[in-house]
Amino acid sequence: MISRYFRIRLPFVDLHLILCALTGRGNPHPYWVLSCGAGCCAGMCALRASVVLGGDVVRSGVTNSLNRPGWHLGVAALWLTLSYSSSIAAQSDAAPHDPLFASDEPLSIILKGPFKDIDKRRDKTAEYAPGSLSYDGPNGAVSIETTYRPRGNFRLDKQTCSRAQLWLDLKKKQTSGTEFANQHKLKMVVQCRNSKSYTGYLRKEYLAYRMLNVLTDISYRVRWVNVIYQDLNGKTLWENPAFFIEHKKRLADRQNLLTVDESQVSRSHLDPEQATMAALFNYFVGNADFSLTGSNVGSCCHNAKLLQADDGAPYIPVVYDFDSSGYVNAPYAITPANLKLRSVRQRIYRGFCVE
Numbered sequence: 001m002i003s004r005y006f007r008i009r010l011p012f013v014d015l016h017l018i019l020c021a022l023t024g025r026g027n028p029h030p031y032w033v034l035s036c037g038a039g040c041c042a043g044m045c046a047l048r049a050s051v052v053l054g055g056d057v058v059r060s061g062v063t064n065s066l067n068r069p070g071w072h073l074g075v076a077a078l079w080l081t082l083s084y085s086s087s088i089a090a091q092s093d094a095a096p097h098d099p100l101f102a103s104d105e106p107l108s109i110i111l112k113g114p115f116k117d118i119d120k121r122r123d124k125t126a127e128y129a130p131g132s133l134s135y136d137g138p139n140g141a142v143s144i145e146t147t148y149r150p151r152g153n154f155r156l157d158k159q160t161c162s163r164a165q166l167w168l169d170l171k172k173k174q175t176s177g178t179e180f181a182n183q184h185k186l187k188m189v190v191q192c193r194n195s196k197s198y199t200g201y202l203r204k205e206y207l208a209y210r211m212l213n214v215l216t217d218i219s220y221r222v223r224w225v226n227v228i229y230q231d232l233n234g235k236t237l238w239e240n241p242a243f244f245i246e247h248k249k250r251l252a253d254r255q256n257l258l259t260v261d262e263s264q265v266s267r268s269h270l271d272p273e274q275a276t277m278a279a280l281f282n283y284f285v286g287n288a289d290f291s292l293t294g295s296n297v298g299s300c301c302h303n304a305k306l307l308q309a310d311d312g313a314p315y316i317p318v319v320y321d322f323d324s325s326g327y328v329n330a331p332y333a334i335t336p337a338n339l340k341l342r343s344v345r346q347r348i349y350r351g352f353c354v355e
Helices: 015-022 072-082 088-092 115-121 196-215 248-254 272-285
Strands: 006-009 050-053 056-060 107-112 131-137 140-151 165-170 185-190 222-230 236-245 304-308 316-319 346-349
Touching (some): 196 236, 196 272
Antiparallel strands (some): 006 346, 165 185, 222 236
């Protein structure tokens, strides 16, 4: 396998609307004629697929030029990804695994904790005073003892985000029979700054996860929450939306897979279909900030985690963290320096070609 990058600068549109249109709610554009230019890998066997529109096969292969406006290339990437998803409808009707992620309805919660202290210190190794998570359940108010820790790397910097991203550690015995059953350690994506524009960035990042859920069930589920933050005395500090991300162990349990904690892996050991899915989706949303084979911090990989069916089976990469994508286009987002991209709005395919 040989890694080959190709890049194109494209305008970004509302990709989530395109996804809805292309997955059963009408196709706004009845055809594309695809052609392979000099910059693309003509022999990209790992990506070879039939693009089907209205039951007609348009072309097999991967392209980097179209006879329609340039943004369609991102949509073409989505269609190639869809060709690997033979059971999208069945996935969307799958039986609920955890109550928290079984519903798409926003959940209103109150978080009580030392949030000013967390935002000031940003120390991931420190212990902070415990607080609680509460919400109105069907049988009355529910309160769960909760401790908090700041998390993240780039967004942990105060110059990037005025609010720290959070890990929530819920007292597991108190979650039984609640919306948070089976949850212990939860990652919460916090609105970075207190403005409407940052609410928009948060919503787009959430929608990126939801789009990937449509394409493959081996992806992190998310739940939108409207949060009232209070100090430990119950005084309201601020109100902002956020969303929870399914824990890696719960995803593995849902898919009957094993978690992997390797620091580096060979690309030849990746499951080719899922690796292609991951690379194509990140190309679709314009996200170059990931790696499927290694990470400088923690277990593999950078903005991706690995699962496998059993010992010795190919590694299945699951990508996450889309705030640096061109689709979200957050003002703090930067491109990986080694790729020499002009901006996050310039797509680059970081998958692998086969010769």
